[in-house]
Amino acid sequence: YSLGNHDGLVESFSLTNGMPWRTWTGPSLERLIPWTASVRHRLEQSGLNFINFSYTRHLNTISAHVDGKTDKEKDHAVQGHCNINFITRCDHTEAYTWVKDHSGQEDRYPSTPLRGWLLRTDFLHGVSTLGTRESFQIKFHSPFDHVKQWLEDNPRVFDLDLDYISQ
Numbered sequence: 001y002s003l004g005n006h007d008g009l010v011e012s013f014s015l016t017n018g019m020p021w022r023t024w025t026g027p028s029l030e031r032l033i034p035w036t037a038s039v040r041h042r043l044e045q046s047g048l049n050f051i052n053f054s055y056t057r058h059l060n061t062i063s064a065h066v067d068g069k070t071d072k073e074k075d076h077a078v079q080g081h082c083n084i085n086f087i088t089r090c091d092h093t094e095a096y097t098w099v100k101d102h103s104g105q106e107d108r109y110p111s112t113p114l115r116g117w118l119l120r121t122d123f124l125h126g127v128s129t130l131g132t133r134e135s136f137q138i139k140f141h142s143p144f145d146h147v148k149q150w151l152e153d154n155p156r157v158f159d160l161d162l163d164y165i166s167q
Contacts, residue, residue, distance in 0.1 A: 003026065003028065005026070005027055005028070006026050006027060007024075007025070007026030007027060007028045007029070008024070008025055008026055009022060009023070009024050010022070010023045010025075015062050015063040015065055015126075016058055016059070016060055016061065016062055016063070017060060017061065017063075019058065019059045019060050020058070020059065021056070021057075021058040021059075021062060022056065022057050022058070023054050023055070023056045023137075024054060024055045024056075025052050025053070025054040025055075026052075029053065029054070029055055030053060033053075033136075035158075036053055039138075039157065039158060040053070042154075042157055043138070043157075046150055046154070047150070048140055048142040048146060048147055048150055049140055049141040049142045050138070050139075050140055050142075051139040051140060051141055052138075052139055053136065053137065053138055053139075054136075054137045054139065055088075055134070055135075055136055055137070056134065056135050056137055057132065057133070057134045058127070058129075058132075058133055059131070059132055060129060060130065060131075061126070061127060061128050061129055061130075062126050062127040063126055064100075064124050064125070064126045065124070065125065065126060066121070066122060066123065066124055066125070067081050067083075067121035067122060079143060080122055080140075080141065080142050080143030080144060080146070081120075081121050081122035081139075081140070081141055082118060082119060082120055082121055082122070082140050082142070082143070082144040082147050083118075083119050083121050083137050083138060083139050083140070084116055084117070084118050084119075084137065084138040085097065085109075085116060085117050085119055085135045085136075085137050086114075086115070086116035086135060086136045086137070086138075087111050087112060087113050087114065087115055087116070087133070087134070087135050088113060088114075088134045088135060088136055089113055089132065089133065089134040090111040090112070090113055090129065090131070090132070090133045090134070091131030091132045091133070092111070092129045092130045092131035092132075092133070094128075094129075094130070095110070095111035095127065095128060095129035095130070095131070095133055096108045096109055096110050096111055096127070096128055096129075097109045097111060097117065097119060097125065097126070097127050097128075098125060098126060098127075098128065099119055099120050099121075099123050099124070099125040100123060100124045100125065101120070101123055102123070111127070111129060111133055111135075118144065118147060118148055118151065120144045122144075
């Protein structure tokens, strides 16, 4: 659904057994979170292919999938796709996100509220949960290893005291 001014709400039922999976992206979301402007600026200056911030909410398991790119994004995107998922709410204490690499090795990341994970979303992945799960997401069309290295080299990127940037 278009909310105007490049805002949008995506509602999907295909990977969630017919239950709604909603994702909100755009300037109105960013205006509600004061620090996104500073973080957006730093990410845009990072050399990474930062795409957007989004808020997502679903009510049960998300089936196995690989995040895709639109045809326009495929033409311009750097190889790779990953997200930082920061869990804001999860009603099921046993919930987790899983990612399976090309050799079949599976990594699991607990859906613990107030915890974030950098996930390889160009690999097969999904979410196992029996309840409501909400997250704030930062999407990149850059290789996981590049984003991970940049985050390690810039550990203060999410500091709320942002004055050090102008020094």
